[in-house]
Amino acid sequence: MSNHHIFENGKIGEVTIKNRVVMPAMGTNLASSEGEVTDQQIAYYEERAKGGTGLITIEVTAIEAELGKATVNQLRIDDDRFVSGFSRLAKAVHKHDGKIFVQLHHAGRESYSMLTGGKQIVAPSPITCEAVGEVPRELTTEEVKDLVNKFIIGAVRCKRAGIDGVELHGAHGYLINQFLSPHTNQRTDEYGGSFENRMRFLKDIVMGIKEQCGNDFPVMVRLSVDEFEEGGMDVSLSKKVSRYLEEIGVDALHASAGNYNSIDKVVESPLFEQGWRVYLAEEIKKEVNIPVIAVGSIREPQFVNSILADGKADFVAMGRSHIADPEWTRKAMEGRDEEIRKCISCLHCTKSSNPHVSCSINVRAGREREFQEITPIEEKRHVVIVGGGPGGMEAARxxxxxxxxxxxxxxxxxxxxxxxxxSDPVHKQKTDWFIAYLSNEMERLQVDVRLNTEASTDMIESFQPYAVILATGGEINIPNIEGTQLPNVCHYMDYKTGQKTFDNKHVAVLGSGLICHSVVRHLKEEGNDVTLIELPTKSSRRIDDSTRLRLLNRLKNMNANIVTNQKVSEIHPNAVQTEDRTTGEKAEFEIDDVIIAMGVKPYNPLEEPLRKMLDNVFVIGDAADSYFLGGAVGDGFEKAFDIESLVDKKEEALEIQ
Incomplete structure (x- = not known):
């Protein structure tokens, strides 16, 4: 299928963009502690420009750092000293024929006093954001006018730096959004009350930028077309706002959704359908003639092309898609769709313990300077990998x-x-993308893949390998609970592989995590009565609170019985006994069968015998107790990237001995 609509030129204001692909603003935490552009940040964005992206919108940039920041290492444009960094950034993007906008931002009530040096956070009105939990101070009229000026000066500095345009962050519950929304703006001065007064803050900013920077300097506005919060912005109000913004000279609209109280609509879990937010852009496009940008879990070139072909939007923004694969655009343009590493919405980029942006399936994200070009080896060498999971395949790649x-x-x-x-159909589609990508890479790169083959030490030694990488995964984790050996107790692999089936039974599922929840859902769909007894596991700690709540609500709507804050003390042939973790109160649940879904523990039978035979043996993934996808892929990538130095270190250690 032709994707030609993606690669047509487009215009935002007077700026021509070489294709319809936008990388939207996403925080990276790659700036310095003072908010300056860093070399690593430039490398990160240049990689995406080099990959063919038409327009890159640089992440949230504070127009006022004292009270306006939303993150610790946030970019700043509130002083002339920051201009040179943005100039270097602009040159890096322009080098690859890309265009660059900067997103101007103030957090308002969606900030924290720990970011403001202990000062009370501010907002149009003293209405607390539940997700933040801090009461904001109402801005005075003079302070509002001062902030208008700071947005304008920020845009002027961007233009001086050679930036092509700016995006005003009027979405996701930040300050501009707070002025627009009747829920968060209950002011009685000229900046609150009527529709025109609530629009005044944004209008003054837009008009001021146009006056100072000229009409040929594009101003784009990102809106939460629906905040998914009672009393907040909704589609009907956003249509009116959009028409107004077009009238005052805004050059494009970026149709997003949500705020901190509905954060699962801002950064979606794997349970959301691809492109579920596109309808918001489509609704806005009916109202205006200026370009509209669609966004929201968009991954596949054909899907992007269809949005454009059907006239639902003029540009398509893909955020996490660009984190997962900076070459998304070039690969799509060259018809190499199967080589695109599609984002699987796993939320690693938002929940990882890493201090800066990172990706479970693209280890180089945020580390482009650390892992630069892959250098070919000078002599032929052989490496054996045991295990065809994501870690093993990434190492092979x-x-x-x-x-x-x-x-x-x-x-x-x-x-x-x-x-x-x-097994969840929406989630499975996304994980299948990653399996398909790595499997295709095995074929494209001519990896000798031997399925249905359990490797032995003799088999491995016969290759006389330069190194061996063991990615043998994990085995079922059976908790130390009396009764786990009973015939009515099985583990989730038995059920998933069809070795055990259940029909009209009362089944207790022990565990937590995505696999556990999918087991409960399938059991319910098959007509069983199911009790989920949530027991903490390593994998469950990777699930953010909003996704967990969404999963539990889905199961409750299916009439599954959810038991939390209990530990299982004993399993009987017809019952599970539990004990409240807080009070110690005992309870008993009648059951027919029990499924244990508490993840895996390392399975690594080859390491010890191989180390007696070979020097360079490395263990990755679940076999090394990396119990999540990002750990397995990261292990595979890093061991493969650095394998020569790892081997040299082993040889040095042997010489010392």
Missing amino acids: VLSLKGYDVTLFEKDDKLGGQLNLV
Whole structure:
């Protein structure tokens, strides 16, 4: 299928953009502690420009850092000293024929006193954001006018730096959004009350930028077309706002959604359908003639092309897609769709413990200077990998790019490891994307993949490998609970693989995490009565609160019985006994069967014997107790990228001994 609509030129104001692909603003925490552009930040954005992206919108940039920041290492444009950094950033993007806008931002009530040096946060009105939990101070009229001026000066500095345009962050519950919304703006001065007064803050900013920077300097506004909060912005009000913004000279509208109280609509979990927010852009496009940008979990080139072909939007913004694959646009343009590493919406980028942007499936994200070009080896070498899960395949991919001959053993009849166990249809589509991407890379890079083959030490030694990477995964984790050996107790793999079936039974599922929730859902769909007893697991700690709540609500709507804050003391042939973690109160649940879904523990039978035979043996993924996708892929990438230095270190250690 042709994707030609994606690669047509487009215009925002007087700026021509080479295609219809936008990388929207996303915080990276790559700025310095003082808010300056860093070399790593430039490398991150240049990588996306080099990948063919038409327009890159630089992340939230504070127009006033004292009270306006939303994150610790946030970019700033509230002083002339920051101009040179943005100039370097603009040149890096322009070098690859891309255009660059900066998103001007003030957090308002969606900030924290820890970011303001202990000062009370501010807002149009003293209405607390529940997600933040701090009461804001109402801005005085003079303070509002001062902030208008700071937005204008921020835009002037951007233009001086060679930036092509600005985006005013009027979405996601930040300050401009707070002025627009009747829920958060209950002022009685000229900036509150009527529709025109609530629009005045944004209008004064737009008109001021146009006056200072000229009509040929584009001003774009990002809106939460629906905040999904009672009394807030909704589609009907946003249509009126959009018509007004077009009248006052705004050059484009970016149709987003949500705020901190509805954060799952801002950064979506794997449970959201691809492009679910596109209808918001479509509604706004009916009202205005200026360009409209669609956004929201958009991943596939054909899907992007259809949005444009059907006239639902003029440009398509893909945020996490650009984190996962900076070459998304070039690959789509060259018809290499199967080589695109599509974002799987796992939320690693928002929930990772890393201090800056990171990605579970693209290890280089935010580390472009650390992992630069892959250098080919000078002599042919062989590496054996045991295990065809995501970690093993990622290691094979990188090693093959470096010129190694790679043989990968997988004991099952398909690649993908535990990713194959995801069963929720929407979530499964996304994990299947990653399996398909890595499987295609194995074929494209001519990795010698041997399915249905359980590797032995003799088999591995026969290759006389330069190194061996063990990615043998995990085995079922059975908790130390009396009764787990009873015949009515099984583990989730038995159920997932069809070895155990249940029909009209009362089944208790023990555990937590995505696999656990999918087991409960399937059991309910098959007509069983199900009790989920939530027991903490390593994998469950990777689920953010909003996704967990969404999962539990879905199960409750299916009439599953959810038991929390309990520990299981004993399993009987017809009952599960529990004890309240707080009070110690005992309870008993009648059941027919029990499924244990508490994740895995390392399975690594080959390491010890192989270390007696070979020097360079490395363990990755679940086999090394990296119990989440990002850990497995990260292990695979880093071991493969640095394998020569790792081998050298081992040899040095042996010489010392």
